Amino acid sequence: xxxxFNNLKTFYHKLGSSPWFYKISGITIPYVAxxxxxxxxxxxxxxxxxxxxxxxxxxxxxxxxxxxxxASVSQAIYYxxxxxxxxxxxxxxxxxxxxxxSMAPIGASFTFLALISGSIWGQxxxxxxxxxxxxxxxxxxxxIFYIAIISLYSSxxxxxxxxxxxxxxxxxxxxxxxxxxxxxxxxxxxxxPASIKFTESSSISPEMLYPLxxxxxxxxxxxLLSGLMAMRAEIAKREINKEWFKNY
Amino acid sequence: xxxxxxxxxxxxxxxxxxxSSTYLSPIVFFLITIALYxxxxxxxxxxxxxxxxxxxxxxxxxxxLLSIQNIFNEDFEDGSLDIFFSLRVSTLSLVIVxxxxxxxxxxxxxxxxxxxxxxxxxxxxxxxxxxxxSLLIGTPVISLFGALAGALSLGKSSILxxxxxxxxxxxxxxxxxxxxxxFLNGENPSFYFLMMLAIFIFxxxxxxxxxxxxxxxxxx
Amino acid sequence: xxxxxxxSYAYTDKYLFENLNLYLDIKTIIKVSxxxxxxxxxxxKNISGILQDYEGxxxxxxxxxxxxxxxxxxxxxxxxxxxxxxxxxENLKNDLRNPEFDLxxxxxxxxxxxxxxxxxxxxxxxxxxxxxKILLSLFASVNADLYVLDEPFSNxxxxxxxxxxxxxxxxxxxxxxxxxxxxxxxxxxxxEINIDDFKNx
Amino acid sequence: MIYDFxxxxxxxxxxxxxxxxxxxxxxxxxxxxxNKIKKLKKIDKN
Numbered sequence: 001x002x003x004x005f006n007n008l009k010t011f012y013h014k015l016g017s018s019p020w021f022y023k024i025s026g027i028t029i030p031y032v033a034x035x036x037x038x039x040x041x042x043x044x045x046x047x048x049x050x051x052x053x054x055x056x057x058x059x060x061x062x063x064x065x066x067x068x069x070x071a072s073v074s075q076a077i078y079y080x081x082x083x084x085x086x087x088x089x090x091x092x093x094x095x096x097x098x099x100x101x102s103m104a105p106i107g108a109s110f111t112f113l114a115l116i117s118g119s120i121w122g123q124x125x126x127x128x129x130x131x132x133x134x135x136x137x138x139x140x141x142x143x144i145f146y147i148a149i150i151s152l153y154s155s156x157x158x159x160x161x162x163x164x165x166x167x168x169x170x171x172x173x174x175x176x177x178x179x180x181x182x183x184x185x186x187x188x189x190x191x192x193p194a195s196i197k198f199t200e201s202s203s204i205s206p207e208m209l210y211p212l213x214x215x216x217x218x219x220x221x222x223x224l225l226s227g228l229m230a231m232r233a234e235i236a237k238r239e240i241n242k243e244w245f246k247n248y
Numbered sequence: 249x250x251x252x253x254x255x256x257x258x259x260x261x262x263x264x265x266x267x268s269s270t271y272l273s274p275i276v277f278f279l280i281t282i283a284l285y286x287x288x289x290x291x292x293x294x295x296x297x298x299x300x301x302x303x304x305x306x307x308x309x310x311x312x313l314l315s316i317q318n319i320f321n322e323d324f325e326d327g328s329l330d331i332f333f334s335l336r337v338s339t340l341s342l343v344i345v346x347x348x349x350x351x352x353x354x355x356x357x358x359x360x361x362x363x364x365x366x367x368x369x370x371x372x373x374x375x376x377x378x379x380x381x382s383l384l385i386g387t388p389v390i391s392l393f394g395a396l397a398g399a400l401s402l403g404k405s406s407i408l409x410x411x412x413x414x415x416x417x418x419x420x421x422x423x424x425x426x427x428x429x430x431f432l433n434g435e436n437p438s439f440y441f442l443m444m445l446a447i448f449i450f451x452x453x454x455x456x457x458x459x460x461x462x463x464x465x466x467x468x
Numbered sequence: 469x470x471x472x473x474x475x476s477y478a479y480t481d482k483y484l485f486e487n488l489n490l491y492l493d494i495k496t497i498i499k500v501s502x503x504x505x506x507x508x509x510x511x512x513k514n515i516s517g518i519l520q521d522y523e524g525x526x527x528x529x530x531x532x533x534x535x536x537x538x539x540x541x542x543x544x545x546x547x548x549x550x551x552x553x554x555x556x557x558e559n560l561k562n563d564l565r566n567p568e569f570d571l572x573x574x575x576x577x578x579x580x581x582x583x584x585x586x587x588x589x590x591x592x593x594x595x596x597x598x599x600x601k602i603l604l605s606l607f608a609s610v611n612a613d614l615y616v617l618d619e620p621f622s623n624x625x626x627x628x629x630x631x632x633x634x635x636x637x638x639x640x641x642x643x644x645x646x647x648x649x650x651x652x653x654x655x656x657x658x659x660e661i662n663i664d665d666f667k668n669x
Numbered sequence: 670m671i672y673d674f675x676x677x678x679x680x681x682x683x684x685x686x687x688x689x690x691x692x693x694x695x696x697x698x699x700x701x702x703x704n705k706i707k708k709l710k711k712i713d714k715n
Contacts, residue, residue, distance in 0.1 A: 148411040161465040183419035226695035233702040259562035327547025333518045334543035468521040
């Protein structure tokens, strides 16, 4: 009797809530997909084709509808990963590890998008592809963090330890990111005061702002969508031999 | 705790004494990288003097990283860590002592050696004290990051080390070089020293415990 | 002295052994046998508290092994923890398991093993068998309640095997217990468990 | 500031292209991974 109870207990611990998540995410993915497609296409099409031309920068400014949302989600993804890292370290929750594993490549790709769109935007605006200003530098560091997390993960063969190692690195990175940002700011003021700012948020008109907000919303939804899909794939990969998955 | 720390300290000292490559190779690395800059950039004393603080800092950063990222590897491979964990004593003393001994044997010689940049890179001699102070305060932080990277990538490829350590070290690099350049501009560099010290004090417990967690991971 | 209750250990979702039960009394020697990769070393690391992510419970003197701050357990693994570039003396003197370094005692045991060892020679100069004898002399000279030894009989010549059996007898008569692994059925023991009996497939 | 209106199409279209590629990659890659595993599962069952 005691033995079966113990077996049940370990069985429960091992499964965690992944079957539940797999089931629920399977149901919600079509809806999330629908809404993310809707918001993303409205936001970007409106912004790129129908919003008024900026009187200062001309049409190049339309990159804002992809650059600002990408920059916004790239930071937000790191924050959520930090929360997951804390959960994973304190409660050893398996799903938190799966979350970090799945979100890191997504975060890296959106940080990459933010960097490259900023650079493409910078070329016609300042005449240079790259400028060592505070914001670009800290975004680059964020990108390197994502890459480091991904490569650390792939260096472990045991999933359990990989999750914990990546959680430690994510947390240490999260503690250091504000310090890095602050120090890059000091460095920037010391070397060259920022003469041009990327977005002059004060002067943006409502016709330009609405599609931007919709686009940002769309980006968050598409991150949610790809996160759900990546987590599903990760769960399936890890639990391919589990009874529940075989019978699903 | 203290008795144990003493024993670990002594053991580390003995093994460093026996393996001269562990403290000689960072020195060689440091000198050769310093020599690369004039060859690659320019031999004009004015140019080099302007770049000297940055070059020195980058070279110290890289050579510190070179030596520290393997500090746990040997103990992991020869079974010393198994024995250590079987004793069930505080891992904190192991981590701190190992970092400290590595700093004494690898970073300190390089810091002392870096005073040669006054001749090699024509650094204005009055700013040497500032440079050395910034290195003394800054390198322990880099050692902490390096130890963490070493603990995370134990027994694996060392390419992970730089990817983890270098982005984390940016603030120290910025503050360290800014201290020197602000001094050369006639300002008081104490702000940068205090900042670096604050970062060290803030990170010391955090990184040490992260190190312990990372070491434990390889025993799961 | 040591009570192992429903011990299971999984490595990447595959159980090495499941529901292993064991009771070890004082003055006992247990031989752990099993095929290659069956988890003998893992089991030793579990009972000496090195690997703690097992399922089930391990009680040492009625206390959970995870909560004990310094159990008097001597662990000697397959990897001996010695450094080749240090001398034999430096290795032994600085071994963390060795609270009171007693040179004469170790020297006597080395003689018993029929081993000519100079303490000032680098350890790397000696063969695997000689290193084994140095490790076993260290084991013999340290006082512990429980000795956990991984493959103590491998790499040993006949003289060494007899000598080690004698040391085992002596340790047990002093009130200690010994757990060791062996895959070639060497060594005398009062009890034996086979890890392969606790596989579930 | 330098404005180059002739480059308008190039810059915005380039960013749009990269955005669409990255977003679809983020969606397609997990989809393929999951489908692969599902296929494996089917083989196991038969």
